[in-house]
Each structure stands twice: as structure tokens, then as C-alpha cells.
Amino acid sequence: MHNFVCPKQVPSTMKEETMNLIPPFSIPPQSRRIDPTRLRTAGLKPDGSNNHNDRADIGPTGLAFAEWENLGLQPPHLPTMRAYRLQRICDQLLAHDVGGILMFDPLNIRYATDTTNMQLWTAHNPARACFVTATGYMVLWDFHGCGHLSSHLPLINETRSGASFFYFETGDRTDEHAARFCGEIDELLRRHAGNNRRLAVDRIEIAGLRALDALGVDVCSGQAITELARMIKGPEEIRAIRCAVASCEAALGEMRQAMRAGATENDMWAALHAGNIRRGGEWIETRVLSSGPRTNPWFQECGPRVLSDGDLVSFDTDLIGVYGFCVDISRSWICGDLEPTVEQKRLYRIAHEHITANIEMVKPGVLFTDLTHNGHRLPESCRAQRYCVMFHGVGLCDEYPCIRYPEDLESFGYEGQLQAGMVLCVEAYVGEVGGKDGIKLENQLLVTETGYELLTNYPFEESFLRDC
Template sequence: MSTPTDSRFAAPIYRARLERAVEHMRAAHLDALLITPGADLRYLIGAAAESFERLTCLVIPADGSPPSVVIPKLELAMLDHSAASDLNLWVLDWVDGADPYALVKSVLPAGATVAVADAMPALHLLPLADALSSLPVSATAVLRELRMIKDPAELEALGRAGAAIDRVHARMGEFLRVGRTEAEVGADVAAAIVAEGHTEAGFVIVGSGPHGAEPHHAVSDRRIEAGDVVVVDIGGPVEPGYYSDCTRTYVLGDPDPTVAAHYADLERAHAAAVAAVRPGVTADAVDSAARSCLSDAGLGSAFVHRTGHGIGLSVHEQPYIVAGNDLVLRPGMAFSIEPGIYFRGGWGARIEDIVVVTTDGCRTLNNRSRQLTVL
């Protein structure tokens, strides 16, 4: 279990988040939130717990009474080692053989309208539904509103994460060489991610040659060849758990003229999407800015995914920068801008930065060159 040590992530910030959760619950006519381990729990009480077969569940009532934590006795140290220890939570611990779902029910009013986090596993959701004699509703709307707008401490953590992953990309010439396998490069990159300030390597994509046309390729035993275009998409968490996520595209030797021309179109699409980010515009409009640019260049069919995703304690979270999303952007939202082009069996390229919406536009948290980098 990792513990937030930064004083900016101490008890007062979590008390404020719990109070905001109550406000949003009341507006949504909910009586309680049930939160199992994951990013939502970490956001609300600072506890970096994991979900196992034994139930751990934070119960937040909408009536303003203190929240409860139903937790296995053997996991109590998790609370002691987090900000949760200073939050005046009512702790209901249990041992194997007891019924934790009945404990949850015991702190809820009869007939309560209960909402659960998206990440609650069916292993716990179904027994809870049985105990409550009804299926809980989704807490997505409440939790989205809480986590989408980052506070100054969160933005500072995301900024540190962005700078750390920039330092890894700055070292790519150490790792990417003709004759090395993607897996060998990936292992070195993963070590550099930790060396440059992350607690772990959250993910490493090294897509060389035709593998670059697979947006979610990881690594393989393919050896990198002269002339290969290589997509490197990497990231991980920095304390207390906020993620980096940055993609740059490299080429081993001078690029083919067609590659260079298409990559220039991708650069323009990325720049157009970043320029479109400001308060009051929709997520759809930002996606459209990138998509229209590539479509005008005849590359619309090569762009096969959304333009971006929110980031924070999860590497993918709200808001999603995707066609059809009419969510209006607000200051404090943080998300990726990552248009890509993919030619199956040939090559691919992607440019990804994390941006933060400001009062009059946005600022980028990644500042390495976005040009096709020749190694």
C-alpha cells in the first residue's frame, strides 16, 4: 500500500472532497455512496487499497453523518498508513466468517437509494444487492463531477508526472537502436520511468514498423530495423498516484518522404486540437478539430480512436475527448490530446500530450519536441 506523504494531500483536502461528495449526492437525490478500493477510494480518503475477495467498502451517507469503512481486520493497517486515519471515519472491521454485506446494510437507512462506483467488482456488487434487496444505481455522475476538475495539488502532481515522462523521452536515444528487440527497449524504458521519478512503469508501448499500426501494441521480440518508424507511448504514477501519459514517434534513419508528409499532417491535427481547447467548448469540438484536419489530408480513415481521455489517479478517466461528447470543458480539467494515424501492415504514428484547461485556453504538461525524431 503506498501512502501519500505530500502535505498537500493531508486530511483537510480529503474532508473537503467528502463534503463535496455529500453535496453532489443530495443534488442527485441519493442517500449513500458505496466505494470499494480503486481510484475513487484513493481520491476520497487517500487510501491506496486493492480490491480482493474480502470486502472493503467506504459508505458515505448523504445526511452528513460520518462516513463508515467496512474493512477486514487484517487490512486495518491500510487506514493507519493513509490520510484516512485522520478523517474520523467510523470503522467497522470484520473477520473471516462474518457477513460484511450485512455490516454495510446496518449503516444505511431503510429503503436507501444507494449508488456504487463503476469499479465495484461483481464479486461484491451482487452480494450487496442481495443484502439490500435491490440493485444499487451507478455513482458515475457524482464521481465524475468530483474527479474531473483537478484542484491545485492535483495539477501540481500531474505537472511533476509530465516532467518526469518528458525526461524519459529525452533519453530515448539511449534505448532505441537498430537490432534491439522491442522487449529489450521496453525493459530499459520501464527502468528509466522509475529512475526519473515514477513509482512504477504503468505501461510501455514500443511499436516498431508494422506494430506501430496497432494503437495498443505493447512490446514483442521483433527486432528494430533501419528505417523503422517507432511509436513509444509510456507513462506511470508519481506519488500520490497521479499518472503521466505521453507518446512520441521516432524513426531509425531518414524517414521515407510519404512518412514525413503524413507525419506533418498529424502534427497539424495535434496542434489544431490543442488550439481548440478552452472553457466553454465541448469535448466533441476538440475531437472534431483533430479529425477534420486529418480528413482534409485524406487520412480520416487512418485515425481510428478518440482524440483523448482524462487523466489523474487513473490513466483513463473522464472527460473523454470523443465525437458526440457534448460535455462542456471547464478550467481544471486535464486530458490527453493524442491523434494518431495507422496503416495496417505498414507503420503508424501518434503524438500525445496532457493538457490542462485554463481560464482562457490550455497549458501542456509535456514539452518535448513533437516532431518526428530521427535517431
């Protein structure tokens, strides 16, 4: 059975605020500061969320807010950010002429509702769903007994349960539960989308797809809708990303302190994870950190290898930080802060030149294929182990687009163009087949009206860039 909560009204207007482009490590005296006294009096945190110590929703900790204040960073206004995202979804639904979208991907649900609930568990156990119409009517199916987790969000019109129809939950009654759930979707589509029977779906169990087909619902893929909606970040999302980056970089500093002879790769990764969680971050999508000869080839995840002074350590954060935003930074360090070898310097300089040259091409209107064809070329000896992309979008996770190397354009490439408000990562892996060392570098940037703004500020290693 599903449980109904009183419908909530969607605001008729969606507030717009000016984008704050202050670099996290710059503290201009004229920057707007947080007034903790005023916010405490109002019962709100600096991001406009409830300041009640026992609230159900998660978010940044006092440590994060204090660090942001010291950096002159303004947190996002969450109600405005949420309204912007809903409007982005509605605009895409209208552009694609569909009556509504049904989402099971927990990150799409997060984008639409700004709710979280066992994000990793629901990524492989699809027990939550969200339905949004082109007019902005939103229904959230949460895990049973979890309606209280979204009670603070007025954009959600109804909260229900009963979206589980996978074998672990429903066994040989899966078809029955799928039919019941899809009957609710059919009723909502008829009530809120008129004669439009087209329903976008991001992903769904086979039993659910067959049940929708049986009801005469015209199912189409919703992945383009969600990716294109998420592609352009609003002013409050940019503020949130800047805050997430600052918190990640603080945790990177703590991870660097954990890098010492006798520590393991896992010890370093645990420090990053702990620093993220302490500030209100959420999880890390991978464990891509390796040391010594494990840096080549790439994609080896951290393990029990014990570090020694002089070891190369390379990593990619893939970190889901505060407000659910991904912070994707890659760096390569030397354990013990010793001088890198001549070969390590050579590889590092190639990677550094690669991403710094490629980022200079970024501005609105540039075609994806122009970035591919005009980008910095890796030496022939480093191309076989090139990274999978030159650029990729980033938001709540790695997002559209993927911009490929020339070698991969025919097989995987597609066309598009950069737009202001996109957030991208530019990256490189440089290591030769059979080589001992592998360098990984990556920065995150915002496409602006005139070019780009760097969002990551963690420094590169001067020791690798000095002359031998």
C-alpha cells in the same frame, strides 16, 4: 469479522491554495523553492507527508523531489488535496440526492482515501471497499491485516476488513459473506444518511447487489458521481500532475537512451518502467510500444522484436506515476536518430497538425460536440485507422469525458462542455490501412479560465518536421 479502529474526525474546513502553473521545463527565478532544511526539521517531506524512512505509505523518492526542485516545481500539499477530493465526492452525493456511495474500484478508493494496497491485484480481486456519506463520513474496508496502511489519514473515520465476497476468497459461502458485509452498509446508511436509502455503487459482485436489494437499499449507479467528482482538479492536484509529468518525462529520456540497434522493444519499455518506479511512480496500464512494421496497425504491445537503425518506434506511456496520477504522452521516434523517410514525415506532420490544431479549440464552455464538429479532419486515407477518441479526460487514469471523431459521434458520442480545472489529453494515430508506418502523438493539458495550459513539455521530433 471486521476490525474497528478509533474513529477520526473530519476537518471542518478545507484549505485552498493558489494553483501553480509553472511549466516543468521553465525555471523562473521568482518561483517558490523547496527548503529541505526546514522540512527535515519539521519531520516532513516537501509534500507535507511524514519523512520517516520506515513509514507505511508510499510516495515520491528523493530523486523525484530533487528533480522537481531543480525544475522549480512545488509538490502538492497532500492533506489539502485529500480534503478537496472528499469535498468533491460529498458535493456530487448531494447533487444526486443519494445518502452515500460504496466503491470497489481501486482508483475510486484511491481518490476518496489516498490509500494504495495491491492496486492491480484488487482491480480483479475486489477485496477492498470504501463507503462515503454525503456528510463526509468515511469507512474503509481494507484487505485483512492491512489497517496500518491508512493509519496516517485522518479523513478515514473507521477502518474495517471483510469486504471480500468473490469466489476465490469465499467459495460456496459467498452469499453469506456478501450478506454480512451488506448488513454493515445498511447499518451505516441508516446511521449516517437518515431516511435517505439511496446508495450509489460504482461496481459490485452479483451476490452483493442481491444482498443490498434484499435489505431494501435503493441501489443506483455511482459511476457518474465518481467521474464527475474526479473531473475538476484542485490546485494541489494540478501541482501533483505537474510533478508526475516531470518524472515521466525524465523516465522518457531514459527510455530514449535505451533505444538502439540490437535492443528489443521490451528493453525500451523496461527502461520507462524502471524510471517511473525509481521516482516513486506506481505502474503502467498498458504496454503499447511498437517498432518498424508493428507500428501499423496500432495497439500492438511491446515484445521481443529487435530494433535496427532507422526503425520507427511509436508508443503511448499510459503511465501511473507519482501520487497515482496518470501521465499519458505519445511520441514517435527513429532508432539511431537517422533521417525519417518522406512517408514518415508526411504522416508525422498530419498527426502534429491534428493535435496542435485541436488543442487551440480548448477553453471553458466549449461543447464536446463542437470539438467533434470543428476539429481538424484527418485525410480520408487515415480515417479508417483513426484513434478511438479526439480528446479524453485524465487524472488517476483515463477519465470522463471521451470526445469522439465525427464518424463515431452517433454511436458513442454524448454531450457536455469543457470546464476550468479539467485535464485532457489530445491525441492522434495516423497510419493508412496496409501501410508500413504508424505515427502516435499525444499531449496532456489543463483547461484554464481563459483557455488551456500545456502540461507536457517533452519535445516533438524536429527531424520529422523539417522539409525533405
